[in-house]
Amino acid sequence: MGVYREVSPGVFSVGVIDWDRRLFDELIPLPDGTSYNAYLVRGGEKNALIDSADPPFGRALLENLERLGIDRLDYVVAHHAEQDHSGSIPAVLERFPEAKVVCTPRCRELLEEHLKISAEKFETVEDRATLSLGGKTLEFLYTPWVHWPETMVTYLKEDEILFSCDFFGSHFATSDLFADPKIIYEPAKRYYAEIMMPFRAIIRKNLEVVDPLSIKMIAPSHGPLHADPSFIVEAYRDWASEDVKNEVVIPFVSMHGSTRLMVDYLTDGLIARGIGVKRFDIAVSDVGKMAEALVDAATLVVATCTVLGGPHPNAAHVAFLANALRPKTRFASIIGSYGWGGKTVKAIQEAIPLLKVEVMEPVLAKGLPGEEDYQALDQLADEILKRHQELGIA
Known part of the structure; x- marks a missing residue:
């Protein structure tokens, strides 16, 4: 279900693949399964886990961290309070009680309500705030309504990686770490249609948030990573535009x-x-x-x-x-x-x-x-x- 892999020096994919899931939110068909991507950023001084996994896969996530040799975790970055991203945070905090949950103030409220995480475990951040791990600097950018009100993304400055949460994701279970544009276009478009399309005007504004960044890689919370960021960004720009086709x-x-x-x-x-x-x-x-x-x-x-x-x-x-x-x-x-x-x-x-x-x-x-x-x-x-x-x- 999961294995850790290095995506950049000191940055590891530690999430899990859900090969067999066929329905999401008891509504959305998943013909290709999905994944719950989480990432471990190892700095010279501190370690940060970015997102977690759906609750049934919490054990697999922790096993990946154990295989990686992580014996201390300083931060858990929670981009989004929906359980497929945040549901394993309580299990992570039980294993690493020293860790703080980094999120937006609105996300903190939702995590307290939905997962009963105690208030002292949080460290809330404002838009554009940064956090140094020692040679690795995380910058947090608010991207509300992609697709919940509390959502943010994280930019790893030194490696120029955008951890984009649901933004630019796809429900697509694959052993490939990086996306093949020819294969992932349709699953990504379907994902956009089912989840992001109601918010397309806000999507356009949030594209403006990430446009100024120098991005070498996009690491979403579902589906493979994008080694060609321009491909998926331009696809989103097209889908979220007001242009229609002769169809x-x-x-x-x-x-x-x-x-x-x-x-x-x-x-x-x-x-x-x-x-x-x-x-x-x-x-x-x-x-x-x-x-x-x-x-x-x-x-x-x-x-x-x-x-x-x-x-x-x-x-x-x-x-x-x-x-x-x-x-x-x-x-x-x-x-x-x-x-x-x-x-x-x-x-x-x-x-x-x-x-x-x-x-x-x-x-x-x-x-x-x-x-x-x-x-x-x-x-x-x-x-x-x-x-x-x-x-x-x-």
Whole structure:
């Protein structure tokens, strides 16, 4: 589960790999597992552990420190109070009672509340504060809402390493210490979509915090390290921008085939008009893949059959999820079928109040779609093309 490895002179990766985890926060699918990265910085005078591990992996973390020969720990830097980062801090403090927990004042409050760490164990730091370990200088930079309010990152000045916590991370279990950009791009984008996308305006501000730093390496709290920092920083800059692509995301659910016929027709029509389509049968699809698709898409079309007068529960869940993730999508519409009536359109529209989208004319068919319904879908495809052209992306 874990083994220590040197990433720079006096700097060691001591975290653990969770190869088999498939669900995070009882919500986020993890098709590739994850890791709980922690780092030991050994200075000439003092030692600092940066982050810890999810509670079930605390023993493995301590074993890595023992293998490394650490018999004294002066500081535990807590970037973020969520338990996958901080949950093993009580076990670390029990093993190294002399250690102080270094964190923001807000993080201290959360750690006292969630982990019951006593007040005397903390040493809070302000933004841009530094801590010398003897030949190794840690600088702490506040990066709030990446993705909790108390979050900070740590910059190791002499080695030019940014310990970035969740910033620039990925849920990706691998034996490779450093990321291959060709492999990690999609897991990192998915991670951004599921965790960071609701905070993209703040992400842009926090990119400005780290931009002035001379960074040779980024060491996140999940996934492999980045030996090419510019790759992941520029990817974040693109994802967090307001630029959208000539793409339509179509999550759909169809009980008896009518809505699927409409989705097939609209998909073909959009492709014929030169518009990219990413469609997901939400009864069986990975919601993480859909979230990833929403990072760039200009338009979202929710396609649903009608159940008891409203949208299918899976479609309602997708609308709720999109509203929570708040992608930069500009346009939206609703298509689907019904048997005897209902309020599907109203329910979907009311479920997405946080999306800053223009809602285009819905297309609802009674039973199997007929000629008029297909004509309406053509008109919707034309309208989507027109809107994309106005943005200069089609």
